[in-house]
Amino acid sequence: MKHQLIIVLDFGGQYNQLIARRVRECGVYCEVKNGKTPISEIQKLQPKGIIFTGGPNSVNHANSPHVAKEIFDLQIPILGICYGAQLIAYTLGGKVSPCQTSEYGKTDTHYDTSSVLFGGIHLPETAPSWMSHTDYVSEVPEGFRITAHTADCPAAAFEHETKKIYAVQFHPEVNHTFAGQGMIDSFVKNVCGCTGDWSMSGYAKTAIEEIRQKVGSGKVLLALSGGVDSSVAAALLAKAVGSQLTCIFVDHGFMRKNEGDEVENAFRDSGMQFIRVNAKDQFMQKLQGVSEPESKRKIIGEEFIRVFEQEAKKLGKVDYLVQGTIYPDVIESGSGDAAVIKSHHNVGGLPDYVDFKEIIEPLRMLFKDEVRKLGTELGLSPVLVHRQPFPGPGLAIRIIGEITDQKLEMLREADFIFRQELAEAGLDREINQYFAVLTDMRSVGVMGDARTYDYTVALRAVTTTDFMTADFARIPYEVLGVVANRIVNEVPKVNRIVYDITTKPPATIEWE
């Protein structure tokens, strides 16, 4: 069944996928497309609405991304956000100028609730919105009316109701914008006429059918890491083509304490063909002397594929390789115009030459929370479905700088202690991701009566709903104290513990 579609045209904003997620939260399917997508291609997709994202550029610069004027003649509703709003003004004859005072962060915004975007969503006439801009719309195009303003931004929202073109200078997709989700819901339902026909049970059925059709009688190989994504992918593939499926668990040696065995135990007797490859030495060899984070990620991603090739050869002919790549990986790896922050495992590191007919990525269009919903839909155990995320390159990107056996052992122990104590304090459920990082910094300490010159371990714990933005978890000092005490006492060569209190952005969740 074809779902109603909203497309997000990406002009380089860091929040592009958050917009898509918010649309899907309304039960409406949404995809992010490059801002340069030609109009003919957009027409083929037959979207019910188009959203222009924000972006780091100024519309007044010739080299900045622009849109063809014809996009406004397609009779498809448009919502422009931040740069997208400026793009609307610029293209339709309004004026965009540099701000006298840039707005950044929560900003009191006065709304005209007679606008279809702002009415009926319990939005007071004045409420905070999230702003982040250095240009502003100084003149709206002819025929548009202003529907919101702030102290420094006279056109914080403007619209052309009959042409169904809407523009907001602020970011409704960010949680800090009061009733932002309601505004997006109003746009997709009340302006675009979407009915909310996108659901996980529907997705599962369609995905299983598509996989069956694609694979036919072919042999399928799946990369199982034991994390949420690959487990859900395995469950999906098992339902679709169970007897043709072999799951290979590449243990790269960078799993957390006991995790390799836990994964093996969970899947060993599950009915599918399960193979564990202990490839630690191979990975360590490739990573010798490498300390740059992107290089580490690329090497690990590539080595992962190589190990699969080796195993595939042993199995005879294999047609398809399945990977648990999810949508944020796809977008963050630079498929749009957003700056590449980190090349994600199995995406950025994917080599050009692969010994398989094709790679299948059944979760490629899903966000993390959707993957969990799908897992539940497929009957996976809550323990697996609600496991905290663990990056593909594992502990290798939680050791800053070069990786050694000794450092791996130190980090594994420190991380284990941190996890144990958070569970003991009953905090493991409310904190979405937590782990230890072994920094490459050493400092002076005193132990017994002797001087030490040892490593610093950083603790990272965040609360987040989408992993795109995150806050540091307010762990009680008492718990942090116990963790610090245990780590310095139980892990050799560590004499200092720090707690990471940065939010994302500007930091990321992982350190590399």
Ligand code: XMP
């Ligand atoms: P960052 O560090 O970008 O992480 O804020 C966001 C979320 O993604 C996880 N992460 C990864 N997951 N492969 C993955 O499957 C990777 O290469 C990877 N790198 C980061 C990270 O743990 C966090 O949950």
